[in-house]
Amino acid sequence: xxxxxxxxxxxxxxxxxxxxxxxxxxxxxxxxxxxxxxxxxxxxxxxxxxxxxxxxxxxxxxxxxxxxxxxxxxxxxxxxxxxxxxxxxxxxxxxxxxxxxxxxxxx
Amino acid sequence: xxxxxxxxxxxxxxxxxxxxxxxxxxxxxxxxxxxxxxxxxxxxxxxxxxxxxxxxxxxxxxxxxxxxxxxxxxxxxxxxxxxxxxxxxxxxxxxxxxxxxxxxxxxxxxxxxxxxxxxxxxxxxxxxxxxxxxxxxxxxxxxxxxxxxxxxxxxxxxxxxxxxxxxxxxxxxxxxxxxx
Numbered sequence: 001x002x003x004x005x006x007x008x009x010x011x012x013x014x015x016x017x018x019x020x021x022x023x024x025x026x027x028x029x030x031x032x033x034x035x036x037x038x039x040x041x042x043x044x045x046x047x048x049x050x051x052x053x054x055x056x057x058x059x060x061x062x063x064x065x066x067x068x069x070x071x072x073x074x075x076x077x078x079x080x081x082x083x084x085x086x087x088x089x090x091x092x093x094x095x096x097x098x099x100x101x102x103x104x105x106x107x
Numbered sequence: 108x109x110x111x112x113x114x115x116x117x118x119x120x121x122x123x124x125x126x127x128x129x130x131x132x133x134x135x136x137x138x139x140x141x142x143x144x145x146x147x148x149x150x151x152x153x154x155x156x157x158x159x160x161x162x163x164x165x166x167x168x169x170x171x172x173x174x175x176x177x178x179x180x181x182x183x184x185x186x187x188x189x190x191x192x193x194x195x196x197x198x199x200x201x202x203x204x205x206x207x208x209x210x211x212x213x214x215x216x217x218x219x220x221x222x223x224x225x226x227x228x229x230x231x232x233x234x235x236x237x238x239x240x241x242x243x244x245x246x247x248x249x250x251x252x253x254x255x256x257x258x259x260x261x262x263x264x265x266x267x268x269x270x271x272x273x274x275x276x277x278x279x280x281x282x283x284x285x286x287x
Binding site: 011012013026027028031042043044045046047048049050051073 | 161175178179181182183184203206207208209210212213216217
């Protein structure tokens with residue numbers, strides 16, 4: 001599982017959803033948070049977000065919180081395998097960014 | 108005031124259907140209900156809503172579909188009606204384009220669903236056509252001839268639709284090769 005996860009390239013949507021779920025949020029909360037984080041550049045559509053949430057639940061990267069009685073909206077939060085995936089992705093992005101900056105500066 | 112319009116769209120023309128519904132919205136006619144070939148509009152503020160259609164993986168009554176529709180509703184999307192496996196959504200215009208999918212992968216998945224369904228229909232249709240053709244050649248009865256003719260027309264239409272969907276599917280896949 002860990003090996004399988006170490007070479008994963010996350011989509012922009014999945015990356016920002018995982019970042020958002022470092023604290024618990026429901027679907028609409030994720031959308032708003034990603035909108036703010038990316039300063040309006042990334043707008044998650046409902047269908048895409050729903051698919052991504054289900055895929056990540058299946059992989060065990062996030063989990064649904066047991067719902068409170070008065071709240072109908074389901075909340076999600078990142079799991080420790082999810083955090084590992086996120087940290088690996090940040091490392092990968094750093095490499096991309098470092099190489100990009102270094103090589104374009106040389107030109 | 109209510110206004111009913113009878114119109115037919117093929118499944119592969121869903122984007123054209125969305126455009127038509129948005130055009131109606133801009134003219135102040137907001138969709139309130141849909142059944143086969145029948146669209147019910149109510150007079151409202153021009154451009155108040157934007158419309159989107161989606162073919163679900165299951166029938167709308169299915170628990171998974173219900174969960175999905177509920178999820179969409181929590182994000183400010185309104186579910187207007189369902190027709191077979193299709194659902195009609197709308198959202199109040201907020202200056203940004205209303206989309207159900209914001210990445211290529213989920214668009215590809217949606218189109219693939221339509222393509223699979225059309226292919227299954229076309230395949231079944233062709234089998235029925237062949238068995239009727241066989242009957243016609245064997246019994247030489249006019250009735251079978253008429254059925255064969257009708258089935259042939261339907262098969263041609265479905266094939267045409269499948270090809271159309273396949274072309275947009277391929278186009279999205281090529282795009283997917285260079286960006287997400």
